[in-house]
Amino acid sequence: MPTPGADVPCREGDPTYDVRWPWNAAAPTRPAPPGLTCVFRVRDEARNLPWVLPPVLAAVDHVVLVDNRSGDGTAELGRRVAAEAGASDRYTALEYPFEVSRAGHDHLFTPPDSVHSLTHFYNWSFSHVRTSYSMKWDGDMVLTPEGVSVLRDLSWQLPGSGAVVLVPRHPLTVVDETEAWIDLRSRFLEPWIYPMGPEFTFVKAFEWEVREFPATSERIVAPEGLCVELKWLDTDEFAHWAEVEALEQRRVRRKQREREVVTALREGRGAEVADLHRIVAPPGVHVVDHVVDTWLPQARRPLVGRPGRRDG
Amino acid sequence: MLVLGAEGSGGDALAGTLRTLGMRVPQRGADPAAPGEVPRWVADLHDELLQRCNVDADDARPSAWFDTGRLAHLEPLRVRVHRWLEERFVADGPELVLRDPRLAWFLGVWRSAALRCDADLSCVTVLRHPAASVAPVGGADHDADDVPVVAGWVNAQLHAERATRGSARGFVRHDDLLADWTVPVAGLGTALGLRAVQEAGANDIRAVHTYLRGDVPTAGRAWDDVDLPAGLRDLADRTWDALGELVETPDDARVLARLDGVRADYTTTYDQAAALARSSSRAAHRAGLVTLPTPERAVVERGADRVPHSVRAAVPAGLRRRLRRVLDRPGSD
Structure with a gap:
């Protein structure tokens, strides 16, 4: 029985x-203090968090990390990384x-006010934001130093x-180290940063789920080269999708491209x-660090969309 | 190193000091016409960008920082500034000092360029009391002008401080530079790892003394003689006091929290004042509109409209419809 008095009581x-x-x-x-809070909803991201969390903590005013049934110690690791960054007082861990429900068919038939719905999960997670702006971020997205700089400016x-x-x-x-x-x-442009409000x-x-915003809202497009989305060749990136084949093509073009890339790499056809560009790190440097700290900052712009003008 | 601080704040004097000690001011030698320590390319760039986003160099609107910050997301601009900076590192050397009172408005672009050059960026702000910014005694009728000048000073100081958080930074009082420049400059050299300062020889030091003897600061007015609304004076005082504490500890969390409070109060005060003066701004907007030249006919005539009606009417209706289909144009008879 839903609880009266809540803004969105769960069914x-x-x-x-x-x-x-x-x-x-x-x-x-009220009113919310000015600032930017980053909200993560994560499951089994322990492998990525050491790369993902420190730059985000350096960039924004507050981080809310919502752990959803991880089995790999994601929640504990997140607390530890925040403590090592000296940011425990700006870090909220929730469970x-x-x-x-998985994206796709399962989601479609889950009522939006159910605790099993992505919609309710997102709304509940973002209801813990206390600043005037919020940022949705994934547990596999790593900011470059330039990304930290841009978000830090945006936060004020x-x-x-x-x-x-x-x-x-x-x-x-990532193939290996x-x-x-x-x-x-x-x-792969999407809105990630929004004001908080009804x-x-x-x-x-x-x-x-989708996040609403008024048609009159100004849209700012951040520069390229601010973040990479980590995929590990040795894991199944499509585990959280239901029936990828059945999804309508226009809305899942990005996922289809991901699958094309992963399939080609597994077959040695990258x-x-x-x-698709191969990057090899110098000895002693992990390739993720190399891409974020060196390759992307130095890569020739524009990165995307103009063949022949990119040399990396 | 970026040297921030309002015009007349002593930023030029600090940049000139560092240049005399061996840091390089890009293009200064090749650009003798540039005023003070500001490279012409940088001055022109900032002029252009301020114009593009409709912001004054001494703009008092808190929202102006969003307007200039928005420009920083344009990749062609980031590429342009990065290329220029990279060329300057190659041509001028590894320790560059850039000075322009307008730098703070575009810090995001300069930080991006430094990152792409793999350069360490530091920011130094020269602090000079707002009384130095207002017109001196004997100037034009200054009372009405003092309010926007001081408001612009508060807006610039508070937001430039916010913009430099997270970067290596330092704050220097103009008075300390005048009293004995060696103390603040040595402190910057140590805190920010400036080789030109740490390795300066006796001749360099002597040259700075000579250079600074020729730098006569502009006079302002006694602070008590500046006629300001009490709220604005209080904001300016709180800003000045808090920034002064950052000279010793540039990232003191308690001071930063105080500055956050002052910034929020300034934004509220500005919004209230803007609401109060909205009739004036609307009237100015209307007055501006009537000075615009009458626009030419905005809608370009269709080709068919240039043919006299009597001629068009002579074309059989069926042929007209076919012609419209060929031209892919909806018809109305």
């Missing part, structure tokens, strides 16, 4: 997991214990503007895929 009736928006709370949490420039920010990302498939392939086929909540879409 399972567990008040801990009702959504209570900060803008409806009593003072002194979301419910099985969440955005409040009051009402703008949303789209951040290009570059999938990086020295070799990786970066996909510069497209910018006009910017999550609603259900067909395959996943060099045959257009706009």
Whole structure:
């Protein structure tokens, strides 16, 4: 039985997991202080967090990490990384214990106010933000130093503007510690940074959730080369998808490209895929560090979309 | 190193000091017409960018920082500044000092260029009391001008401080530079690892003394003589006091929290003042509109419209429809 009084009571009736928006709370949490909070919803990201979390902690005012049934110690590792960065007071660790429907067919038939819905999961996670701006971020996205610089500026420039920010990302498939392939086929542009407020909540879409925002919101596109999305060739990147084949093509072009890349790399055909670039790290440097700290900062711009002008 | 600080704050004097000690001011030698220590290319770039985003160099609007920050996301601009900076490192050497009062508006672009050059970026802000920014006694009727000048100073100082957090940085009082420049400059050399300062020889030091003797600071007015609304004076005082504490400890968390509070209060004060003066700004906007030349006919005539109606009417209706289909144009008779 849903709990009365909550902004979005969950249909399972567990008040801990009702959504209570900060803008409806009593003072002194209103108005939200200016600043940017990054929200992670993660499962089994222990492998990536040591690369992902430190630059984000350096860039934003606060981090909320919501662990969803990880079995690899993600939550503990996140706390440790935040402590090592001296940022425990800017780090909120939460647990979301419910099985969440996979993107695609399962999601479509899950009611949006169920604790098993991606929509409710997102709204609940973002309801813990206390700053005026929030950023959705994935547990496999690694910021470059330039990315840290840009987000750090946005964290104080955005409040009051009402703008949303789209951040290009570059999938990086890691073969081993020295070799990786970066996909510069497209910018894979999505909005990641939004104001907090009733006009910017999550609603259900067909395959996943989407975040609403007014049509009049200014859209800022961040430069390329600010972040890579880690893919590991030895893991199944499509485990969280239901029936990839059945999804409507236009909305899943990105996923199809990912599968094309992974398949080609597993078959040793990476060099045959257009706009896929092999990167080898110098001895003693992990390839992820090499890409983030050296290769991307020095790569010739534009990174994406103009063949012949890229030399890396 | 980027030297920040308002015009007349002593930023030029600090940049000139560092140049005399061996750091390089890009293009200065090749550009003798450049005023002070500001390279012409940098001055022109900042002029162009401020114009593009409709921001004044001494803009008092807190929202102006969003307007200039938005430009920093343009990749062609980042590429342009990166290329210029890389060329300067090759041509001028590894320790560069850039000075322009407008630098703070575009710090994101310069930070990006430094990262792409694999250069360490540091920012030094020269602090001079806002009383030095207002017109001296005997100038034009200054009372009405003092308010926007001091508001611009507060806006610039508070947001430049916010923009430099996370970078290696230092703060220097103009008065300390005047009293004995060796103390603050030695401190910067140690804190920011400036080789030109750490390895300066006796001749370099003597040259700085000579250089600074020729630098006569502009006069301002006694702070008590500046007629300001109490709220703005309080904001300026709180800004000055807090920034002064950063000279010793540039990243003291308690001081930064105080500055966050002052910035929020300034934004509220500005928004209230702008709301109060909205009739004036609307009237100015209307007055500006009427000075624009009458626009030419905005809609380009269709080719068919140039044919007199009597001629068009003589074309049989069926042929007209076929012609429209060929031209892929919806028709109306």
